[in-house]
Amino acid sequence: MERKDSNTVNALLGLLSICPMSGYDIRQVIPFSIGHFWSESYGQIYPALKRMTAEGLISKKTKRDKGKPVRHEYSLTEAGRDRLRAWLESPAQRSPIRNELLLKLFFGGQVGTEASRRHIEAALAAEEKTLQVYEATEQQIRREQANDPQLPYWLMTLNLGRHCSRATIAWCRETLMELDRLAELNRQ
Amino acid sequence: MERKDSNTVNALLGLLSICPMSGYDIRQVIPFSIGHFWSESYGQIYPALKRMTAEGLISKKTKRDKGKPVRHEYSLTEAGRDRLRAWLESPAQRSPIRNELLLKLFFGGQVGTEASRRHIEAALAAEEKTLQVYEATEQQIRREQANDPQLPYWLMTLNLGRHCSRATIAWCRETLMELDRLAELNRQ
């Protein structure tokens, strides 16, 4: 009975399929790659690399360059590549969502409308910033990874971020108006 | 030094602010209330209720109706209501997102375009179903909770769901076309 890999393992297999890296490298490239929809911390990465090595999914090369700290560089083995492909072919599961903003808004009637206003204004500002980051990232990878055959896939993932960001921004604006209307009603 | 409540506690405080309920009840109403953006399992609910009772945030009434199993009904105390309000006033934190679909799509270049197509078609179908559920829920609560002063807040949360669902559906359609284009390029 084979246990399913954790998605941390799958994410690392994917990242190492692009190029060999150390645990530190992996952490560093996440913000510029899968960071918009996935996160991993050192506390997950290093133990996962150890387990994956033991399982033969990746192999480790220790580099001792003069004047630099020891580096453990991991690369995919054939078994690792197979495992990655098998996971990529299998259906994706929806991860459960937990949205603290909505949780607060749902119970917003327990406090004044101003509290909800503040939350939504903060969310709006954050989302506008996020959207700008998406645009900037897109320009950057279009330039720097122009010839990479994987570029179209990266752009697709960014694009969902953009769609949802824009939808969220529109909702924030609508909702702020709706809150104004509610505040008006309460005043009368 | 006061430790921050877990969001499970906050969610339960919120739900119990609507009306007194048992742990079982709470689990049952989640799909019709905060279920679109929040989930809690029995394994979280019962221990949380115990801790909250010990802390004086809620009070427990045991009911032994003839012909029915024992029921533990919990209601907010004043301390609990204060705690809820304090949490509602404090800024909302963004929860980290983890999207398995995007993770698979990001590495889609490692396998054929058909794999990505399948994932996105499944996501599209699921999202269309979700959108229908939002519409149905909206109609239902507009009818059944027409006079509830909290109704506007509930509709706001549903509305973000609708916005994002529609955005996701549009993205799925775009992305399917883009995948067709890619497949075409690869064939040549």
Added chain:
DNA sequence: GGGTGCATGTAATGGGTTACATGATTCT
């Protein structure tokens, strides 16, 4: 000498799901 960046890792803690265990009642 001190800060920053490279680099690796572990431990403590908490969040969260699933499966298990139990038992009454009600409906067929």
Added chain:
DNA sequence: AGAATCATGTAACCCATTACATGCACCC
């Protein structure tokens, strides 16, 4: 008699973040 539903709860396990611990190298 047996299935479904009401109802409560625990234990095992996994997932994940944060903080901690260590140490070298490089630059100011």
